[in-house]
Amino acid sequence: MSLHKKAAASIVALATAFSLTACGGGDDSDVIKVGTTDQGQKQWxxxxxxxxxxxxxVELVPFGDYSLPNRALEEGEIDVNNFQHLMFLADFNVNSGTDLTPIGAxxxxxxxxxxxxHDNIKDVEDAKEVAIPNDPTNQGxxxxxxxxxxxxVLKDDSILSPTPADVDEAKSKIKVTPVDAAQTVTAYQDGKPAVINNSFLDRGNxxxxxxxxxxxxxxxxxxxxINAFVTKADRKDDPDLKKLVDVWHSQKVQDALREQSKGTSVEVKKNGPELEKILDNVEARIKESK
Incomplete structure (x- = not known):
């Protein structure tokens, strides 16, 4: 066989192998990877x-803390995430130079x-100290x-995301101690008052x-x-990703979410453009404060 014919045969073989691979069970091109920090909860x-x-x-991709799902989304490791509110997203976009976009509340x-x-706020006053999440948006x-x-008492209650430096300690009844969001559960278990994000409540029972x-x-x-499904800007009109929002608002998912949150979650139905308007406003305020 001539060199030319050998090369042609090799190309055909490679093409055939690629075709067989693409048609085989290993193809996951239709999988939608959804990032979340609370994948163990019933609604998921x-x-x-x-x-x-x-x-x-749908394939759920779990993350152990809030700092990872947006980075994974930006780097293309997942298609969409659902773990954050618009304030958190705005802070990430402004500080990372990204334009991750909400597609549905x-x-x-x-x-x-x-x-x-304890069940009395006076008991918290007596404790003198409260643990709070240290990520900028949840801290604020x-x-x-x-x-x-x-x-x-805040020195200026108009600040969008205050920090402990904005607390008037002389007028306040308690001191705040920022810790990693996951560690607020540890503080609680150690007998200290703590502000705890809903995603971590299960971990502390x-x-x-x-x-x-x-x-x-x-x-x-x-x-x-408002919490939302979030994706990259160039995929905000992807019909399959939008369909995920509809699925989330289905009766069965909402019933599971109400059971999981013991009735504390409040359903919100806002579309992508409505959320983008809120996000743009929050991002503008964050930029103004810098």
């Missing part, structure tokens, strides 16, 4: 089942204060919530209804804390 199991019934092949989960074996939300419940105080999800000021 129901969600994947309902998505399958709608012809969507899910719910608002109140941010709450917990104190093991926690401080606003503590201020609304008269445990701390904490009843969401045992909160001593929380923010108001019905307030207009709560809009930045």
């Amino acid at each position: 199991q129901v969600f994947t089942e309902e998505a399958k019934a709608e012809g969507l092949n 899910t719910e608002i989960i109140p941010l709450a204060l917990f104190y093991k074996d 939300r926690a401080l606003h919530m503590l201020a609304e419940n008269h445990l701390v 904490i009843d969401p209804t045992s909160a001593i105080a929380q923010d108001d999800p019905q307030s207009p000021s709560a809009e930045p804390f």
Whole structure:
């Protein structure tokens, strides 16, 4: 066989092998990878089942903390994530120079204060110290919530994401101690009052209804804390990704979410453009504050 014919035969063989591979069981081009930090919760199991019934092949990709799912999305390791509110997303976009985009709302989960074996806010005052998440957006939300419940006084309550430096310690009833969001559960288990994100309550076997105080999800000021499905800007109109939002709002998923959150989650139905408007406003305020 001539060199030319050998080369041609090799090309045909390679093409045939590629074709067989593409047609085989190893093809996962139709898999939608969804990043989340609370994949063990009941609503996710129901969600994947309902998505399958709608012809969507969903693979949940778990992450141990909040710093990873957006990076994974930006780097193309996942297709979409659902773990964050718009304030968190805005802070990430502004500080990372990215344009990750919300495509549909899910719910608002109140941010709450917990104190093991206590049910009175006066007990928190007596404890003198509260652990709060140290990521910028949840830290700011926690401080606003503590201020609304008269445990701390902010020097300027118009600041979008205050830090402990913005707390007037002389006028406040307690001191705040920022820790990693996952460590707020440890603080709680060690007998300290703590503001704990809903995603971590299961890890500490904490009843969401045992909160001593929380923010108001019905307030207009709560809009930045709407949770959402988020993807890269160039995929915001992907029909399969949009269908994930519809699946999330199906009756079975919502029933599972209400059971999981013990009725504390508040369903929100806002589309991508509505969420982008809120996000743009929050991002602009973050940039102004720098």
